[in-house]
Amino acid sequence: GAVVSQHPSWVICKSGTSVKIECRSLDFQATTMFWYRQFPKQSLMLMATSNEGSKATYEQGVEKDKFLINHASLTLSTLTVTSAHPEDSSFYICSAREGEKETQYFGPGTRLLVL
């Protein structure tokens, strides 16, 4: 149980294009999903908290117009990197929290490379 999927697993795009990443909880309903970014050999950096049916809460320094988050259902959240630039290249990971439990289950991550 508690499986989270992410799609795509990797993507290469040209600078200036937009990229959408999907995060799905496969066997449970997630009222809250989280989007993280991870640089090589570093810990996870929280970008935003996504609550179903409401606007996402962004961490300080994360541009909400740059990283659009939509949490339209209890099993799906999407992160769109708009007008991607090479500095946006990174490993993006989502997680989902089941109900009121504090445990977060992570997706396998999406490797983004912007050329």
Added chain:
Amino acid sequence: GQQLNQSPQSMFIQEGEDVSMNCTSSSIFNTWLWYKQDPGEGPVLLIALYKAGELTSNGRLTAQFGITRKDSFLNISASIPSDVGIYFCAGLPNAGNNRKLIWGLGTSLAVNP
């Protein structure tokens, strides 16, 4: 932002040895979580702890929620090559309504067969 103090930063051990790593905080935590991350993958939950003093096992892994609620440790017994990876602790602070996990910087484990 706030981070947990996780140690050691890295370990290189022989197969069959036991491993111990820990995380500490200056403030009280309500929840401690231990994850393992393989290269290019998302973190996988190993053990979740919700009560002070709680000792929980998952196969060869054992973790404890410190009685002071400011620390937690993870032990791996009889290590095997597939234990290689980065282990992260994460916790939920007691103070405030902020329900964001606070993360350690990870312990990189290498196992020599």
